[in-house]
Amino acid sequence: MDLLFLGTSSGTPTRARNVSGLGLLEETGKGWYLVDCGEGTQHQLLRTPLSLHELRGLFITHVHGDHCYGLPGLLASAGMLGRKAPLEIIAPGGIEPWLRSTFSLSQTYLPFELVFRACETLGPWHCGSLKVEAIALSHRVPSYGYRFTEARPDPRLDIDRLDRDGIPRGPLWGRLVRGEDVLHEGRLLRADDYVLFTREPRRIVVGGDNDRPDLLAEACRDAQVLVHEATYTQAIADKAGETFGHSTAASVAAFARSIALPNLVLTHFSARYQTDSTRGLSIDDVRAEAASHYQGELFLAHDFARLRLDRDGTLKPVAPPQRRAGSANGEPATGSGSGTL
Helix, strand or coil: CEEEEEECECCCCCCCCCECEEEEECCCCCCEEEEEECCCHHHHHCCCCCCHHHEEEEECCCCCHHHHCCHHHHHHHHHHCCCCCCEEEEECCCHHHHHHHHHHHCCCCCCCCEEEEEHHHCCCEEECCEEEEEEECCCCCCCEEEEEEECCCCEEECHHHHHHCCCCCCHHHHHHHCCCCEEECCEEECHHHCEEECCCCCEEEECCCCCCHHHHCCCCCCCCEEEEECCECHHHHHHHCCCCCCCEHHHHHHHHHHCCCCEEEEECECCCCECCHHHCCEHHHHHHHHHCCCCCEEEECCCCCEEEECCCCCEEECCCCCCCCCCCCCCCCCCCCCCCC
16 A cells, blocks of 8 residues: 655645645555545646546545645546546535535536545445545544555455355355355355455554544554644644644654554644755754654655555655656656555
8 A cells, every 4th residue: 555645735835845635545556545635636646647537535534725625626627537437525514515516606517426425424435445434533623534444455265164165166266255245056155254364454544634633543553554734843832822723743743652653654734844944944843843752653744755555564665656758747657557555
């Protein structure tokens, strides 16, 4: 599973960072998912190998503009590029009427169906190789996090049970190991009854804006990675006297330490934190504060950073693909796929 960051700034974009957007790529390379879609996300996608035709699901954490204002343009572009497959949008309830009004008033026609699912009432959602659950958080408006769990980690057939139940070898076995339920001689064979998984599933938790990281404690149980906002350092929050519904690097890092989280990825940084420390507050201040509270693997996201969660639970950066000689506008070389996580 890969995480590809499309925007890592909070509130407003900067020269180096766009507002929130995160791609999660299936290991199969056949699909990807988008978490949040701030303004300009579709432009960021032009600098990646990701295709809107292969987008399997869209998750919005909350209705603030830096997390959703890119939706109308991205969806309209998907239609203009010829997408026909329905697209599921998992989001707070206010997103559906806003989008439908926007498309109605702008007379925008989409050649594919939008299927909305309110995260307020979302049960476990399955698509491809993933199961997704929503977690209510604490912010100025209703905000949610999402837990992505690998649904079928390295499946193999339970041959002893298949033989014991008299299931003949052949195509039936192939369908079962692929996760298909099969009707055989008037009897429904459920794939999960005949498949064993050879390792623990990978789990990634992505938080929306949130001033109480502890609300993710249960979701982070057995998770290898938490992606969470760290809008401010504690010094800035103390000076302001409040966090405006956001977390500090210290609060997220202390939470990660308390649950022995293996990998912590911070994102959604205030525009006041620059890469050039001579210009004022530095992103290194965020890193230093987090590192003083957390001794696990710590990553500070930047736009177009790509992190891979291996099957053994190791999270590591992935080098960007080589660009074709002479390619313009940072476009990827011909033949790039969506990649693996």
